[in-house]
Amino acid sequence: MKEKKVIDYTRTYRRIEADKKKCVLYIVILLLLGFLLMWTQIDDLTRMICKICAGVLKKYEPHMYVGIRSETYPLFGKISYLSAETVYPGIQISLINAGISLGVIILLAGLPWKGRPLAIYLILCSAIHLINSLWFVFGEKYFPYTLTVYSKLYMLQEIGIWVMFFVMTVMVTGIIGDRGVIYKLLTLLAIMLYSIVFGTVRYAIFIWLLYRFSVIYMAFFYFMIGPMFDFLYLVMIYAVFVNRMIGVYDSRKGKGVWKWS
Amino acid sequence: MVVAIMKGYIIFVIILMLLYTARHFYFTIVRLLGRQRFYYNDILTDRMKSISVLIPMHNEEQVLSNVLDSLLQCEYDRDRLEIIPINDNSIDRTREMLDEYHRKYEFIRPLHRDCPDRGKPVGLNDAMKLAKGEIIIVFDADYRPARNMLKQIALGFEDPQVGAVMGRVIPYNTNTNMLTRLINLERSGGYQVDQQARYNLKTIPQYGGTVGGFRKDFLLETGGFNPKVLAEDTELTYRLFTNGWKVVYANSAECYEESPESWNVRGRQIRRWSRGHNEVLFRYLIPTLTTPYMGLFQKIDGLFLLFIYAVPVFLLVGWVVSLGLFFLGEMQIFSGWWVILFLGIYNSLGNFAPFFEIGTSLIIDGLPGEALLLPLMMFNFFFYMWNISLGFWDAVVDTVTGRGVKWDKTVRFTVQKTEKEAEK
Numbered sequence: 001m002k003e004k005k006v007i008d009y010t011r012t013y014r015r016i017e018a019d020k021k022k023c024v025l026y027i028v029i030l031l032l033l034g035f036l037l038m039w040t041q042i043d044d045l046t047r048m049i050c051k052i053c054a055g056v057l058k059k060y061e062p063h064m065y066v067g068i069r070s071e072t073y074p075l076f077g078k079i080s081y082l083s084a085e086t087v088y089p090g091i092q093i094s095l096i097n098a099g100i101s102l103g104v105i106i107l108l109a110g111l112p113w114k115g116r117p118l119a120i121y122l123i124l125c126s127a128i129h130l131i132n133s134l135w136f137v138f139g140e141k142y143f144p145y146t147l148t149v150y151s152k153l154y155m156l157q158e159i160g161i162w163v164m165f166f167v168m169t170v171m172v173t174g175i176i177g178d179r180g181v182i183y184k185l186l187t188l189l190a191i192m193l194y195s196i197v198f199g200t201v202r203y204a205i206f207i208w209l210l211y212r213f214s215v216i217y218m219a220f221f222y223f224m225i226g227p228m229f230d231f232l233y234l235v236m237i238y239a240v241f242v243n244r245m246i247g248v249y250d251s252r253k254g255k256g257v258w259k260w261s
Numbered sequence: 262m263v264v265a266i267m268k269g270y271i272i273f274v275i276i277l278m279l280l281y282t283a284r285h286f287y288f289t290i291v292r293l294l295g296r297q298r299f300y301y302n303d304i305l306t307d308r309m310k311s312i313s314v315l316i317p318m319h320n321e322e323q324v325l326s327n328v329l330d331s332l333l334q335c336e337y338d339r340d341r342l343e344i345i346p347i348n349d350n351s352i353d354r355t356r357e358m359l360d361e362y363h364r365k366y367e368f369i370r371p372l373h374r375d376c377p378d379r380g381k382p383v384g385l386n387d388a389m390k391l392a393k394g395e396i397i398i399v400f401d402a403d404y405r406p407a408r409n410m411l412k413q414i415a416l417g418f419e420d421p422q423v424g425a426v427m428g429r430v431i432p433y434n435t436n437t438n439m440l441t442r443l444i445n446l447e448r449s450g451g452y453q454v455d456q457q458a459r460y461n462l463k464t465i466p467q468y469g470g471t472v473g474g475f476r477k478d479f480l481l482e483t484g485g486f487n488p489k490v491l492a493e494d495t496e497l498t499y500r501l502f503t504n505g506w507k508v509v510y511a512n513s514a515e516c517y518e519e520s521p522e523s524w525n526v527r528g529r530q531i532r533r534w535s536r537g538h539n540e541v542l543f544r545y546l547i548p549t550l551t552t553p554y555m556g557l558f559q560k561i562d563g564l565f566l567l568f569i570y571a572v573p574v575f576l577l578v579g580w581v582v583s584l585g586l587f588f589l590g591e592m593q594i595f596s597g598w599w600v601i602l603f604l605g606i607y608n609s610l611g612n613f614a615p616f617f618e619i620g621t622s623l624i625i626d627g628l629p630g631e632a633l634l635l636p637l638m639m640f641n642f643f644f645y646m647w648n649i650s651l652g653f654w655d656a657v658v659d660t661v662t663g664r665g666v667k668w669d670k671t672v673r674f675t676v677q678k679t680e681k682e683a684e685k
Contacts, residue, residue: 011626012513013297020294116524117644124643128584135588144590153592172617175290176624219587223580232636235616239635242620246629261296 016249017259018177026181027174030188034166038159039076045196046070046080046155053082053204057211064211069148081155082207083148089214094136097216101130125224132219147210150218154206158199161230165195172238177257180248187241194233264591267582274579281572282615284565288458289621298461300426300509301419310415311341312474313394317381318346321402322354324519329362329369331405336412343393344369346402347384350376380667381470382486382493389477389485398474403519405433406472413514414474424506425497427456427466427473428514434674437522442634443641444520444527446623449631450614453622456510464562465502466510470494472518479506489659490544491666492537499545502563505554522674528648535652536659536666538570543660573649 050068057066067083089097104126108119135143145153169191173184206221248254316328325346332344346359348371359371372388389397396418398411410428417426429452435445460466468475470493480486483500486493501508521527549555549563586592614622616635623632658664 013299014625015295015297016293016624018294023294113524115528115644117640117642120643120647121640131584131588144588171286172620175286175293176621177294219584222587222592223584228639228642232639235639236636238616238620239632242623242632242635243629246624246627246632249624250627250629 014258014260016177016257018179018257022178023174026178026184027170030170030174031167034170038163038166042076042159043070043078043080046159049155049196049200049203050080050082052200053207056204057082057084057208061208061211066207069152071152076159079155079159081148081152082203083151084207084211086146086148087211087214088140088143089133089136089216091137091140093214094133094140094216098130098133098137101126101133105130121224125220128223129217129220133216136216143215145215145218147207147215150210150215150222151203151207153222154203157227158203161199161227162192162195165191165230165234168234169238173241176242176245177249179254179257180245183241183244183248187237190237191234194237195230198230198233264586264589267586267589268591270582271579271586274575277572277575281565284562285455285615285618288455288462289618291461292454292458293621293625295461297457298463300423300460300511301416302413302511302513304416304419306416306419309338309341309412310396310418311394312337312343312396312398312411312415313388313392313477314342314344314398314400314411315385315388315392316344316346316400316402317349317384318351318355318359318402319349319379320351320353320355322351322358324403325355325358327405328400328402332400332411333366334408335406335410336408337415339368341394342368342411345388345392346371347388348373349381349384350374350379378488380488382488382490385493386485386488389481392477395477396474397477397480399471400516401471401518404430404471405517407515407517410472410514410516413511417509417511418474418476420507420509422507423509424479424501424504425468425473425475426509426511426514427468428511428516429453429456430469430472430518431515432520433517434519434522437520437674439634439637440524440527441520441522442631443638446619446631446634446638447614448520449622449626449628450619453512453625454618455614457512459562460510460512462558462562463556464559465498465566466508467566468494468498468501468508470497472514472516475501479504489666490537490540491533492541495538495541496544499541499549499563499567502555502559503545503548503552519674524644528644531645531648532652532655535570535649536655537652539653539656540659542567542571543656570649571653573646574653577646577650 047068047070054066054068057064065085068080069083070078070080072078105123108114108123108126111119113119114123166188169188173187176184210218210221249257314332316325318325329344329346344366346362346369348355348359356371356373359369359373362369363371370391372384372391374384374387385397385399396415398414400406414426414428417423430448431452432441432445432448434441436442456466473494475497479501480497483504487496490496498508521530546564546567549560549567552560555563583592616638619635619638620632659666
């Protein structure tokens with residue numbers, strides 16, 4: 001029988017011994033820095049995003065009117081957003097959309113894999129789009145949003161996402177012991193950068209789609225492919241971080257970190 | 262007025278989500294960085310408690326030899342152990358196979374039930390009347406206990422205040438498909454972090470109905486299992502706590518289970534759990550608040566746990582209300598808060614651990630690679646919300662109409678797979 005050189009302790013009751021002051025300091029300093037940055041730079045950041053999006057939209061849609069507006073909010077100061085012409089679908093397009101949504105629901109509900117996550121998600125997407133389409137069939141003039149208002153909502157939502165993601169990432173990386181600070185900072189940087197870039201690209205695409213194919217898709221964008229997909233990359237980057245930290249704590253770098261008590 | 266109520270509801274959901282997120286976050290810190298609470302698992306005794314292992318079975322010819330063979334390999338004094346497989350109206354070869362085991366091993370004493378009232382609670386009640394052991398340990402037929410499992414569970418009862426002991430469940434068919442991999446992540450977070458943290462904090466570790474044991478006398482004195490309750494495990498947890506008993510979570514008592522391998526089976530399982538858990542919510546909400554045996558923190562955590570299968574319903578209603586507010590042109594002030602709602606949704610859905618809790622459990626378990634599957638958990642969100650909401654509705658109808666419940670066995674996959682492998 002081969003002799004074991006290292007006998008690992010059981011994983012059952014192991015825990016990390018960390019300098020809790022360091023963990024708290026990491027969290028407090030980053031939160032303060034982050035809020036300071038947000039508070040001072042949000043005006044420039046949103047204006048820059050608007051300029052980029054407006055530039056792209058004008059290039060690919062030369063006849064489209066795209067302006068940049070700004071409003072002042074108590075907590076963040078001035079926030080910029082795009083303004084654009086609202087295109088309504090008209091009854092024919094609304095009926096076609098309603099019909100397709102209903103068809104998708106019936107089709108998916110009749111399939112043997114109707115209980116699968118993707119089918120449930122698509123049924124809910126179609127249901128929301130059906131409601132929105134019917135709204136435009138019967139009461140287009142009562143639809144409460146213009147493309148500019150949607151654009152403002154999107155920007156406010158993005159700011160909400162950035163603030164929440166920053167706080168969340170700092171907190172969830174801060175509690176995983178006091179090792180691997182560089183990985184924690186890289187994770188934070190990656191999430192925030194991705195969030196800003198992804199948010200900008202999606203902003204341009206959504207505004208273009210709503211202009212090109214009418215605001216009939218607004219509720220669908222807002223409820224089904226909005227913030228849900230932001231959480232996907234947050235968790236994706238966090239997952240890479242966790243994988244790295246498993247390596248750190250189970251290697252020489254993590255020596256002495258594990259305690260059994 | 263209606264708009265004000267709708268906005269009020271959204272604020273309620275956001276606060277609820279934040280509270281659940283904070284709870285899970287605190288659990289994660291306590292488990293990863295705090296001192297761990299041990300039970301009597303390291304003590305030595307020359308006279309172990311007498312135990313009866315009950316295994317409810319309904320048409321289990323595919324898997325019953327796995328659980329029985331694993332139990333036969335467990336370290337426990339044979340004269341203090343009996344195994345009672347409960348053959349509940351099986352129409353396959355379960356009866357013959359159990360009788361064969363009985364011929365070989367005297368302490369395996371099958372109970373054959375051929376009566377119309379089928380179901381786990383009634384089966385357990387009948388078997389408890391026959392059981393000689395002072396401690397009852399329950400396994401489902403698709404479980405495979407580790408060698409020291411019975412000892413680990415039984416030792417918990419050396420503390421006279423302990424009414425039930427719960428072990429850790431680990432799926433063994435993890436690599437079968439995406440679903441089983443995701444269930445493995447949920448299980449890891451739910452047991453390694455959530456249950457252990459609750460035990461550390463002396464709040465409400467939950468007895469899970471299998472891979473655990475309880476004192477026979479307590480259960481018989483309080484009327485046995487209620488056949489009208491589908492989640493007899495959650496019911497027992499609250500019955501114990503509201504009567505002044507403690508529940509131990511034994512993280513070292515590991516047992517291996519077969520996870521559902523198809524989404525339909527998983528969906529039915531989740532719906533059944535939700536139905537049973539919410540029935541317990543309706544029954545034990547007032548007793549949990551009024552019992553003199555639970556401390557303030559236990560009561561608070563007890564309420565969080567009771568409502569855990571109602572939360573997805575609150576979310577679904579919140580979703581619908583948000584849609585209403587959207588069409589009423591009232592989303593403007595909620596645009597930033599909407600994110601917080603999603604944050605809560607993603608973190609706190611059902612009884613399944615949020616991503617940071619799962620990530621922490623993977624670090625503790627030292628499982629590289631598994632973490633990369635974490636983002637896929639997101640696609641379970643609507644699936645769970647839908648099935649849990651259906652289960653909640655079932656529970657409401659049960660409670661209002663007094664409708665009886667029908668036991669539904671989870672489909673097994675083990676042998677079908679073996680046959681396929683044999684064909685190859």
